[in-house]
Amino acid sequence: MPKDLRSFIAELEKNSPQDVARVTKPVSPRYEMSAVLTHLEKRKRFPMLIFENTENSPAPVVINAQASRRLMSMALECRSEDLAHAFIERQSKPLPPVEMINAPVHEIVKTGDEIDLNQVPLLTHYDVNAAPYITAGIVVAADPDSGVRNTSYNRLMMAGQRELRIFMAVGRHLWTLHNRLERRNEPMPIAIVIGVHPLFSLGAQALTPSDEDEYAVIGGMMNEPLRLVRAKTVPILVPADAEMIIEGQIMPNVRRLEGPFGEFTGHAVAQDQRQVIEVTAITHREKYIFQDIHAGYTEHKLMGAVPREAALLKAVRQAVSTVKNVCMPVSGNCRFHAYISIAKRTPGQAKNAICAAFAADMLLKHVIVVDDDIDVFDEERVLWAVSNRFQADRGLVVIANAQGSELDPSAGPGGVNAKMGLDATKPLTGFPPELQVPDEVMKRVRLDDLLPDFAK
Ligand SMILES: Cc1cc2nc3c(=O)[nH]c(=O)nc-3n(C[C@H](O)[C@H](O)[C@H](O)COP(=O)(O)O)c2cc1C
Ligand SMILES: [Mn+2]
Known part of the structure; x- marks a missing residue:
């Protein structure tokens, strides 16, 4: 069976049912699904959610298919602290796709007047x-000259029965492709893939x-190999096992209002003139x-x-080969903070790791480098290392006026912001050891023997 959203749901229900939650009562995609998720987020609970009964729609809605490192590590078949390592490993072994004649995603095909986005249960998350x-x-687009997807x-x-408006960050590949076609006044054919296995999602990023x-x-x-099939109205091969494909074209030299939209920072981005998609087909299972x-x-x-941590790990490894791990924590939106642990061998290496990190990822603002005895996924330990091992007069790096995220709410115009690196590693010699109870005693004196209720 090919890996798709359904196979992932089935696998999870079988191997880890506590990670799946089904809502059977009717829930509206307009704010109500968001309310359910908000309650769960406040309780720090992140099961994959299946809304079986979507109000005014025949289609169930899945959210949170990769809402925890645990879920993604099940998909990548690794320990959750090894996600970036496993990602690098698989990224280094690309597999060419295969083409098929028929596909589940073409069971229903709607073109022309049959197309109506109102029939699809699109969510409204926030009041803004x-x-x-x-x-x-x-979004899948093929390079018009090389065919590379x-x-x-x-x-x-x-924005209507057959119209969508899209946000493409400046300088990214999709924006660059569209820009090239727009100069020739040509539309850009695209296919929008919805409903996929988490590994598809990770690979796509x-x-x-x-x-x-x-x-x-x-x-x-x-x-x-990904199974592909010819799209119905655009010259693109699309994933056969997706739940839904929306085909269309981005119009050249057309801009209409898009936004406001509540983004990953927890703030809304303002309305602006952005590119427009004319939908030419909707196909689905x-x-x-x-x-x-x-x-x-x-x-x-x-x-x-995960894809960012993988790229960061690779880049830092080139500068400091003894890098152990990296983490982009949720507290930094998984974009703005990175914690990097290294086995430091020479005094200046933490600074080299900071330079490599900022060069690798434009969105990063704050990088903290720690020694390899600190678990980068344990934020309390990272901050403990900062409090004990960091001295601002020699460990701080500040870079003013660099390019950052346009979505950083405290950045200047165009996303120009400041970068800060903290070397929270201890000196190579002369640092007091951390306290510990003798190892031999720790092994001998056991909780399951003395306090079994607390041993779990
Ligand atoms: C859920 C989610 C939403 C995203 N939304 C956007 C978006 O609206 N515009 C954008 O330019 N990038 C967005 N991104 C980031 C891009 O998907 C990502 O940078 C991608 O790798 C860019 O690829 P490209 O350079 O090949 O175009 C989003 C990422 C995620 C995970
Ligand atoms: Mn790309």
Whole structure:
């Protein structure tokens, strides 16, 4: 069975049922699903949520398919602290896709006047959102000259039965492709993929050179070739096992209002003139599952962390070969903070790691480098290392006026912001050892013997 959203749900129900929660009562995609998720986020509970009964829609809605490192580590078949390492490993082994004639995603095909986005249960997350949005849509575009396919998540605002508006960050591959076509006044055909296995999602976000086919990267991530089928109205091959595909074209030299939209920072981005998609077909499985990613919540942050952590780990490894691990924590939206642990061998290496990190990821603002006895996933330990091992007069690096995220609410115009690196490693010699009870005694005196209730 190919890896798809359904196979992942089935696998989870079988191997880890506590990670799945089904809501059977009717819930509206307009704010109500968000309310359920908000209650859960406040309780720090992140099960994969299946809304079986979507108000006014035949399609169930899945949110949180990759809302924890645990869920993603089940998909990547690794320990949760090894996600970035496993990602690098699979990214290094791309697998070319295969083409098929028939596909589950073509069980229902709607074109022309049959197309109506109102029939799809798009969610409205926040009161400030201008309209319902597609948030789990992976946009596929083929380079018009080389044929190489690009994939990226882009928020898509519903603007009518057959119209979407898209946000493409400046300088990214999709924006660059569109820019090239727009100069020739040509539309850009695209396919929007909705409802996929978490490994598809992770592969689609891999940071790749623009001449690498991202379908092959996704195949590598899934450890099986992606099955493709010809789209109905655009010259693109699309994933056969997705739940839904929306085909269309980004119009050249057309801009209309998009936003406001509540983003990953927990703040809304303002309305602006952005690109427009004319939808030319909607295809889906007969009983399709709609997928959503709740903007600004844990899944949105964490799913973006793993591909970034992988790229960061690779880049820092080139500068400091003894790097042990990296973590982009949820507290920094999994974009703005990175914790990096290294086995320091020479006095200056923490600073080299800081330089490599900022060069690798434009969105990073704050990098903390710690020794390899600190677990980068344990934020309390990282801050403990800062409090004990960091001295601002020699460990602080500040870079003013660098490019950061346009979505950083405290950045200057265009996302220009400051970078801060903290060397929280101890000197190579002469630092007092950390306290410990003798090892031999720790092994001998056991909680399950003396306080069994506390041993679990
Ligand atoms: C849930 C989610 C939503 C995203 N939304 C957008 C978006 O609206 N616009 C955008 O440019 N990037 C967005 N991104 C980031 C891109 O998907 C990511 O940077 C991608 O790797 C860019 O690929 P590209 O350079 O190949 O175009 C989003 C990422 C995630 C995980
Ligand atoms: Mn790309």
